[in-house]
Amino acid sequence: MLKKELYAVRYILSYSSVQMADGGVIRDVPGGIPRQGNVSCSPTVFQFEQLSAETCILMNVLGYGPHIRQARIDAYKAWDRHMTARAGGGATWITTGSKAEGLTNYQESDLDSMSVTNHAICLEEGVDSSIVPGEKNIFRSCSRISYHGHCRLLLERYGTVIPTMVYNALCDDGYGSGLLSSDLYVNQLLNARHESCVGHERAGPSAPVTINGFEHQDRVGALHFYCPSILTRWAARHRNWPTSDVVQEVVSLGAFVSPVGVKGSDYEPVEWRMCFNTGENVLVNNLHDTQVKLYVLLKMVKNDVLKPCKKEVTSFIVKNIVLWIAENNPQSLFNERSLFHWLHEGLYALRVAIDTKELPYYMIPERNLMAACALEHEQKLSWIATIDEMMTEGPRLILRLPKIRQAIIAHPEPLRWYSERKIELEMLQLICMNRLTLGMDFETDVIMQALLRRRFEILMEVGMRMIMEGSRVNDLWDVWISMLM
Missing domain, CATH: 3.30.460 (Beta Polymerase; domain 2)
Structure with a gap:
């Protein structure tokens, strides 16, 4: 299944460079946050539906699907309980x-x-x-x-x-x-x-x-x-x-x-x-899956494209943009086939926030999240120009995001094989984290010993495959660290 999707993504990206349509978007909300109008007024609003759906599948493989997200959420909730008890x-x-x-x-x-x-x-x-x-x-x-x-x-x-x-x-x-x-x-x-x-x-x-x-x-x-x-x-x-x-x-x-x-x-x-x-944790955990993936992609844009050095734009700012978009628009408009439409709208809202240095805090709108950002004029112009370019690139903009780009150019089967082991290793580590917080010992706790054995098996399997494919692997510790990144 993934093989078919990746080939489709590559094919569409090789031809698509069309600006994404606004299609009935009303931007009368403070901070430039989009509010969708009548979708049916423009047949090209969701013109990249197939690619949106396939990108959602790809992001699930990369560890952004609902099941793995919930497993992480549950693990850190358990960690909170253990730390509170201590x-x-x-x-x-x-x-x-x-x-x-x-x-x-x-x-x-x-x-x-x-x-x-x-x-x-x-x-x-x-x-x-x-x-x-x-x-x-x-x-x-x-x-x-x-x-x-x-x-x-x-x-x-x-x-x-x-x-x-x-x-x-x-x-x-x-x-x-x-x-x-x-x-x-x-x-x-x-x-x-x-x-x-x-x-x-x-x-x-x-x-x-x-x-x-x-x-x-x-x-x-x-x-x-x-x-x-x-x-x-x-x-x-x-x-x-x-x-x-x-x-x-x-x-x-x-x-x-x-x-x-x-x-x-x-x-x-x-x-x-x-x-x-x-409360914000609850809000994010109740976002539609498409809204979550929008949040992830906008964070990638922030980290990998804009690359702020002094927290001029933060993940918290990106999160507030997504929360406003979710509140201002009917939930029926959010589905796996509309991801690129909403990514375009999220980029527009980010552009407005950078240009005007205004973005209302979702919980207290009177507070401007951009008020104290150390954004210099030249940097602002450069970021606006970059976002403008991305908005005209259509779906090709995701090729600017290293994690997505590497997954697209990878062969499907090795990608799925590695992702499955990467996710399993992370789950083992989260269990280990909570066992250690409970005071369990590696030498006496049978569950910890089983976790260590399975972790070693995964690292050996990945290390051997890396060697077979031409990599030089001298230390499984390095493999472990890189797989948890």
């Missing part, structure tokens, strides 16, 4: 980013995790603090002089247990009241890293570490944030997606504040950013 009730661990979304291999990107203290809570202005149990420390958000989506945290009440990180991050607001400093909070996390970890410089709210020499993690300390009015406004929006059940689930998961302020703000060292990590 914290003894003091903190809740939450995996965020691409790992929680099931969209990257084990070593393909950093593991983003958030440790949320359970002994403190931040309340939105106007919320009655008597609803909070007496043992918790209460902070009141003050956002009147902060940029949208940010706030300062004023101490309102001490609890029976004051976490050391919270106590050491308190400072005076100049009026005799306690103020929680985001800078001091992150600095403590930087200084508290274990001896087995190699620490790196602060990155926004996170304290990056490298474990065992090859596992990279971005760790963020955060607080629970009770903000019913913000979530109510979000839930009340008119939308095509998500369903009301998913909306209520997102609302029930609440919010957090992470220790990072607005760059250049007078209050940056004491500002905190409102975030909705668990």
Whole structure:
């Protein structure tokens, strides 16, 4: 089956260089996010339907299908439960980013995790603090002089247990009241890293570490944030997606504040950013399969074509574009045959965001995600020109993406053979990760021993085939690392 699809992809790409049609798209939504009009008004809207469907099949083989994504999501949810249990009730661990979304291999990107203290809570202005149990420390958000989506945290009440990180991050607001400093909070996390970890410089709210020499993690300390009015406004929006059940689930998961302020703000060292990590995980996990693949392709464009050096465009920006597209358009328009149409629309929205330096945050639209990006004029013009070229190339634009291009030019059978073993090796590693978190030992745990045996078999099989095809393989460790990328 894959052989037929790959040959069809190659054939169509060798002839297609037609600009993709707008076909009834209405762009009256802030930030240039497309809202589909009457599809039937243009017969060429989904002119590359066959290639879209075949590209979806190819992306499934590469590890972006729904089953492998769900397996990754379940594995990291289990890891969160184990880490939370190890914290003894003091903190809740939450995996965020691409790992929680099931969209990257084990070593393909950093593991983003958030440790949320359970002994403190931040309340939105106007919320009655008597609803909070007496043992918790209460902070009141003050956002009147902060940029949208940010706030300062004023101490309102001490609890029976004051976490050391919270106590050491308190400072005076100049009026005799306690103020929680985001800078001091992150600095403590930087200084508290274990001896087995190699620490790196602060990155926004996170304290990056490298474990065992090859596992990279971005760790963020955060607080629970009770903000019913913000979530109510979000839930009340008119939308095509998500369903009301998913909306209520997102609302029930609440919010957090992470220790990072607005760059250049007078209050940056004491500002905190409102975030909705668990709710956003639910939203991404409820996207249509075509929307997920759109998200993956746009991230590839960001990483492999634009190649930002200073996070001028981030995966978070790309995710928000996809969430807006999903909300603004009927879900019936998303299917495996419309992928390239929506990729064109996603590129257009990205172009507008870069050109205008405006993109509303999906959860708090008043916050502009492009406001603080360090995008220079020449770079902006270059990226706009590149995106314009891609939008005129039609489906051929995917040849700019190395991972897709290599799969297209590969022979189908070796590709499928290797992908199956790559995915199995990743699943073994995720099981191993959770067994280690539970405290299991390689030498005594029979499941770990079985995992190691099967891992060795896969690596030997791949290594021998590489040698037969002319590669020089001296170390199975190198094969293991490359297969998990």
